[in-house]
Amino acid sequence: MRCTSDAEILAQLADCIALESPTPPGDATDVARWVEEWGREIGADVAKQEVWPGADNVIVTLRFSDGPRLVFNRHMDVVDPSTQVWKTPPYTATSVGDRIYGRGAVDAKGSLVAMLAAFERVAADPAGLRGEIVLTAVVAEEAGGLGSLRLVADGFTADAAVVGEPTDLEVAYAHKGTYMRELTFHGTAAHSASPWLGHNAVADAAAFVAASERETIRLAEQPHPALGPATMTVTKLSGGELQNTVPDEAVLLVDRRMIPGETHAGCDEELRALLAELADERPGLRIEEPRVVVSTVPSQTEPGNLIVQSALRATAAVRDTDATQVGFNAGCDMSKLVGAGIPTVICGPGSLAQAHGPNEYVLAQQVVDAASIYELIIRDMLSTERPVR
16 A cells, blocks of 8 residues: 555655656656556556547546446646746655645646545445545646546546645635637738838737727626636737838737636627727728637536535535635636536645646645545545435
8 A cells, every 4th residue: 555644645746746747748658657556556447548549548446336436537747847947856846844846746646646545545444335436547638638528528427526626625616618719910011100001910909909808897797606707818919020110910819718607609709799899990900710729618516516515524624624615717627527417526735826837836734635535525425324316
């Protein structure tokens, strides 16, 4: 057994951080092999699911009897740190006070290790449990959730699921979706001493930026109770080549975050209407068909659902505090599971503020607590004393 103490859980996290699995390129082979070995050590059934040649999801199953299926979902890939400046080696777990630094410490290896530790504890003491627990360790979440998309496309289903994204161990029952589009504006070049002879594509793009800010103000009028409002933000803008020439092209990226109830079709219509208004205001405006960059759906589970309430009880018990239902403002694999009809919550150690950037860290105690929370959720959801629903 690997995790009979808190110190051993943290030692396993250090081992996992040392296994490089950046996206791009998306090679999580070493982590997948490590998960397979741990699964077999605890007596679980272990299977691989090919997502593309050389990239496999790992599915670890502990079955107790007939009954419900509870899923824990976590990704094995991490954001590539090679272009970032770190104070410590990104693939070496470094303890500083109560923090553990390293790429993947919070997204997503802290919760992956905590889930495996919970599985190990349950495997050692399965009394009073029925049904089965499944760990889906997936690839390419950072590339759009390709691993979980393959999982559900192949017919995977369950009665409930927990996704281990970083929530500071609060229970998130909803998350935003992403509607990201690239817009290319075309103008007419001219000498900047005679700008009236041309058409300034950068000026058109700037007008769109201003319109997007007005749109965000409008969206703020209808916030989601846990997620707040939908937003529209221009995150990239480029245009022009010479200091004395009216630019004939400008390219921008607009990032529209969606709340549950919104659809991509609705956002398409919203964008078309906004561009039509700009065309009326700016004669000569020309724009290419928007290019899809990222497209994920928002999702939520009803707050009264069994998995939400079970997670709230578990977090309250372990942390000895009132549990809070929150929203998760980023996109994640919850949307794929909810889309497949699986009620899902998000709960994991660490803060989203630490994800993806340099000097990523997780609080050691939160990783240890996460293992206990996941174990309590399993014992609650799969208890033989719980009425069959």
